[in-house]
Amino acid sequence: MTTMLLDPTAEVSAATRPRLQRPVDLAGLTVGLMDISKPRGDIFLNRIEALLKDRNIQVKRFTKPTFTRVAPTELKQQIAGEVDLVIEGLAD
Amino acid sequence: MNQADSNDYIAVVVKENCPTCVHIVPALEQMIESGLAVRVISQDNPDFPATVKHVADDRDLGQSWQMAIEIVPTAIRFAGGKEVDRAVGWNRPEWEALSGLSNIAPDLAENRPGCGSMSLEPGRFEELEVRFKGDVMTSRRIAVDAYTDEMEIGFDRGWSDGLPVIPPSEIRVMAMLRGTDRDPSEVIGNVPPNLSPCTVEKVAINAVMAGCKPEYLPVVLAAVETALVDQFCMHGLLATTWFSGPVAIVSGPITKAIGMNWAENALGQGNRANSTIGRALQLVIRNVGGGKPGELDRSTLGSPGKLGFSFAEDETDDFWPTVAMDQGAERQRSSITLFAGDGVHGVFDQKSRNPESLARSFAEPLKTVGHAKSVMASDALLVIGPEHYRVFKQAGWSKDRLREELEKLLVRPGTELIIGAGGIDEGLPTTLKDKMLPKFRPGGLLIARAGGEAGMFSAIIGGWGATGKMGSVPTTGQI
Numbered sequence: 001m002t003t004m005l006l007d008p009t010a011e012v013s014a015a016t017r018p019r020l021q022r023p024v025d026l027a028g029l030t031v032g033l034m035d036i037s038k039p040r041g042d043i044f045l046n047r048i049e050a051l052l053k054d055r056n057i058q059v060k061r062f063t064k065p066t067f068t069r070v071a072p073t074e075l076k077q078q079i080a081g082e083v084d085l086v087i088e089g090l091a092d
Numbered sequence: 093m094n095q096a097d098s099n100d101y102i103a104v105v106v107k108e109n110c111p112t113c114v115h116i117v118p119a120l121e122q123m124i125e126s127g128l129a130v131r132v133i134s135q136d137n138p139d140f141p142a143t144v145k146h147v148a149d150d151r152d153l154g155q156s157w158q159m160a161i162e163i164v165p166t167a168i169r170f171a172g173g174k175e176v177d178r179a180v181g182w183n184r185p186e187w188e189a190l191s192g193l194s195n196i197a198p199d200l201a202e203n204r205p206g207c208g209s210m211s212l213e214p215g216r217f218e219e220l221e222v223r224f225k226g227d228v229m230t231s232r233r234i235a236v237d238a239y240t241d242e243m244e245i246g247f248d249r250g251w252s253d254g255l256p257v258i259p260p261s262e263i264r265v266m267a268m269l270r271g272t273d274r275d276p277s278e279v280i281g282n283v284p285p286n287l288s289p290c291t292v293e294k295v296a297i298n299a300v301m302a303g304c305k306p307e308y309l310p311v312v313l314a315a316v317e318t319a320l321v322d323q324f325c326m327h328g329l330l331a332t333t334w335f336s337g338p339v340a341i342v343s344g345p346i347t348k349a350i351g352m353n354w355a356e357n358a359l360g361q362g363n364r365a366n367s368t369i370g371r372a373l374q375l376v377i378r379n380v381g382g383g384k385p386g387e388l389d390r391s392t393l394g395s396p397g398k399l400g401f402s403f404a405e406d407e408t409d410d411f412w413p414t415v416a417m418d419q420g421a422e423r424q425r426s427s428i429t430l431f432a433g434d435g436v437h438g439v440f441d442q443k444s445r446n447p448e449s450l451a452r453s454f455a456e457p458l459k460t461v462g463h464a465k466s467v468m469a470s471d472a473l474l475v476i477g478p479e480h481y482r483v484f485k486q487a488g489w490s491k492d493r494l495r496e497e498l499e500k501l502l503v504r505p506g507t508e509l510i511i512g513a514g515g516i517d518e519g520l521p522t523t524l525k526d527k528m529l530p531k532f533r534p535g536g537l538l539i540a541r542a543g544g545e546a547g548m549f550s551a552i553i554g555g556w557g558a559t560g561k562m563g564s565v566p567t568t569g570q571i
């Protein structure tokens with residue numbers, strides 16, 4: 001059942017939350033590459049990694065145990081602590 | 093005829109789960125057989141009474157709500173579509189007068205009280221109120237689907253002060269609004285820092301989230317209104333790097349009425365009204381005003397009191413006036429005073445049995461509010477516990493007398509306060525070295541009473557370093 005809540009704010013911002021802003025430039029940032037463990041995702045991410053390294057951008061690789069479940073909390077915390085943004089391959 | 097199509101008919105609202113309604117079925121049958129236009133409306137079972145054809149189904153209770161049914165059975169006679177007579181429960185003479193029949197159902201009891209209408213059952217009433225009056229609430233609706241934990245919404249959307257907030261559902265906000273006669277759309281002021289217009293409804297929503305009961309709402313509304321008085325300087329208080337937040341001192345009959353705490357642990361946790369009224373004010377500042385830590389709220393360290401800090405004054409005897417009375421309020425008038433204050437600094441004195449000695453015990457730590465070398469900077473609120481209060485009362489010291497004595501004790505020689513004095517670089521300009529300077533500006537020392545019976549303790553709540561015209565002035569509002 002849907003519950004209707006009343007907005008407690010002055011309603012000056014949109015009802016839906018905006019996504020985080022994408023960085024204008026990757027210079028100086030560390031990029032995480034997240035493999036969700038779906039077949040061939042690694043091929044895509046390997047290519048992205050090569051392209052980023054060509055541009056002298058630091059890259060860290062992460063792998064989710066299974067694409068069927070959300071990432072374990074420890075992995076999400078590790079990613080949040082080690083990189084500035086994440087690129088992930090979503091499908092095969 | 094039992095299906096009334098015209099505007100002239102008798103409506104009878106019943107429910108099967110009501111012995112009186114079951115008892116009067118023969119009366120309904122007789123009224124219908126006599127040719128009266130009777131519209132029987134059933135709240136719980138559209139097949140009841142089984143002997144009546146075309147019973148109107150009111151299981152959603154909409155018709156009962158529209159007709160303001162409080163008791164079943166209720167018979168209402170409509171003429172030209174307007175109610176002209178109403179009989180509540182079963183009383184033969186009343187029903188005969190209403191129907192124009194004589195000697196209705198002579199085998200029935202003469203009189204039987206009815207049962208409560210389902211439209212007034214707790215939970216159902218609130219649901220109906222939202223269904224039929226919900227449009228008085230004009231805030232944007234946010235739909236939460238069944239798979240989302242509504243307790244997480246406050247965190248996800250940034251409405252929370254870090255603790256869980258009660259989800260402000262339409263039903264809860266509607267119930268909260270019953271705590272006031274004021275129109276939900278009434279604008280009570282512009283809330284800093286964004287100076288967003290704040291309606292009674294927005295205050296009610298944030299009061300729900302804070303955990304308030306509807307009867308606290310008048311206090312919360314007064315707190316918000318008082319915070320918006322220019323001299324209180326809520327914008328600066330929010331934005332300061334200092335520790336302070338609004339400390340609400342409540343007095344008058346309302347404190348007993350809503351169960352506020354002035355006794356044991358009055359400044360602490362555990363009492364719903366104390367814990368939620370100040371929190372509701374801070375949630376209004378956060379959500380309506382947009383004042384959030386790390387954004388416009390620039391406090392270096394903050395204070396636990398910024399979650400919300402409100403307490404009641406001890407008025408169990410009237411020898412001393414309340415803080416609000418010191419500001420001009422009357423005893424019998426419920427009032428709220430806001431003070432730009434920090435955390436609680438304890439003062440013990442278990443040996444003084446005369447007021448002169450005890451006043452000196454208060455004066456020493458009062459000198460250190462803000463900084464031991466500052467004067468006329470911060471205000472302070474001295475909260476005196478019962479065992480300390482007793483010493484002053486027994487000696488016949490009025491509150492004014494205590495304040496006067498403290499003011500004398502708190503005059504400081506400039507030589508001790510100037511830059512470099514005591515080996516401390518912080519201090520006043522050296523040009524003030526020959527002056528005698530009062531610790532507090534006139535009106536800058538507030539004195540309240542609260543606390544439990546055991547313990548020769550009092551509390552100093554230091555204030556924001558910006559006071560008077562340069563900052564915040566303690567401000568009293570009426571509830």
